Amino acid sequence: MSGSTLPRLLIILTGMLTSASLASSHNYTDALSKCILFFEGQRSGDLPPSQRMTWRKNSALKDGSDVGMDLVGGYYDAGDNVKFNFPMAFTTTMLSWSVLEFGNLMGSDLQHALEAIRWGTDYLLKATNVPDSVVGVVGDPNGDHSCSERPEDMDTPRTSYVVTKERPGSEVSAEFAAALAASSMVFKDSDINYSTLLLNRSMQVFEFADKYRGSYNVSIGAGACPFYCDFSGYMDELLWGAAWLYKATGAADYWKYVRENIDKMYSTVIRNFNGVPVSYMNGAVTEFGWDSKHSGINVLVSKWVMTDPGSSSPFIPNADKFVCSILPESPTGKSVTYSPGGLLFKPGGSNLQHSTALSFLLMVYAGYMKGANKVVNCGNDVVITPDRLVNFTKGQVDYILGSNPLGMSYMVGYGPKFPEKIHHRGSVLPCLDQHPQRIGCRGGDVYWQSQGPNLNLLTGAIVGGPAEDDTFQDSRNNVPQSEPTTYINAPFVGVLAYFKSLFP
DSSP: OOGGGHHHHHHHHHHHHHHSOOOOOSOHHHHHHHHHHHHHHTBOBSOOTTOSSTTOOOBOTTTTGGGTOOOOOOBOOSSSSOEEHHHHHHHHHHHHHHHHHHGGGOTTHHHHHHHHHHHHHHHHHHHTOSTTEEEEEESOHHHHHTOOOOTTTOOSOOOEEEEESSSOOHHHHHHHHHHHHHHHHHTTTTOHHHHHHHHHHHHHHHHHHHHSOOOHHHHTGGGTTTTSOOOSOSHHHHHHHHHHHHHHHOOHHHHHHHHHHGGGGGSEEEEEETTEEEEEEOOOTTOOSSSOOHHHHHHHHHHHHTTOTTTOTTHHHHHHHHHHTTOTTOOSOOSOEEOTTOOEEOSSSOTHHHHHHHHHHHHHHHHHHHHHTOOEEEETTEEEOHHHHHHHHHHHHHHHHTOSTTOOOSBTTSSSOOOSSOSOHHHHSOOTTTOOSOOOTTTTHHHHTOSSOOSSOOTTOBOSOOOTTSOOOOOTTOHHHHOOOHHHHHHHHHHHHHHHHHOO
């Protein structure tokens, strides 16, 4: 992370602070610390002496042995024990972007954020160690989901699912490239050798992803679907990876790749899935998350084209459409709905992944807009300023932290009232310190059926969140509402760092 960006960023933040009508509602410093701590609860592998979430212990120490690789480490994506590398790579990208934009505002939490990134990148390097191949998943998802075991006990198949030249997976490979490129910038000042390793690997993996095109949905089948099927096609990941590589290297070929291929992301594609031709429209400029990178590409690129009219299209117009599709006062068509309490919603489960990811993009775009003295015109005299984006995002943040109709914080361990029965094996079952004897496949069912709170506090975990009427069922069996994921927390790290700076 470059310290040279600090003065300009502080000027931007100061400008927003003096002109925005904001009032502190929460302890954002505490929330940030806990948001980062959560990642220690998701660690797989041989845990370090510095491990702060001490009820978690070593797990999955033989991962990769089935393919002759060392795949120990990385993160469990959510409440179970599979390492889904597509969302894990996205998590690493977003943690890196959070540090690149807001790391100078994190204070003592910056070191922990860097450790969280490096835990991910060390694993991503292992998963790309064999040329022209990328490990897409570790752990048989169906076998894993048939049992309810602590990570430390699990004996379900730890199958390694690998994409290759013959069985490509461009979406997962290109997301790896994005994560490695973004993280290379994070470590550029503090560890140049590690940064160089990350960047070189990113370029190699991107070349593989682009040269051998295909979807991992087909290549590794049950390892990906139905859990993390890619529904938006892989072109968005290829453009996302190229954009990050251009940001990391400044090499003109990557920028040329983005400009020449951007229109291909907005077309209908026909994919042969299990022998059935399926039509997908993958051109929604308002989508962003582990599957769809569309609006993220436009916001990322906007930083270097916002003041260059010759290069701004279609990136700036599409980033502006993204903003107008979210803000409630905009007269244009909406990409989200809102609960009575004000939380944004998109279709599907685990809704807070949308609130945190979109809030992050809005905060980043607000900073870029402020630096370029730009506003967004949504029509009918509705003009969106950077300060308005800050105010809007603060509303989403405060809702998640407890300013909602239930007075419920959706971050475990933050505030006086938070979910106590989350869907997470390590949190539900007694830890090894409490119960050193092995707990078998169904031996933990009694704990899942308990009406009491989980035995171990997964501090900082943000769960899927409430229903669209603001109700919430604190139940381990309500997976869409009660399960945390790494990609809910990752973008929230940057957002919380920003508000910590406004309300220290």
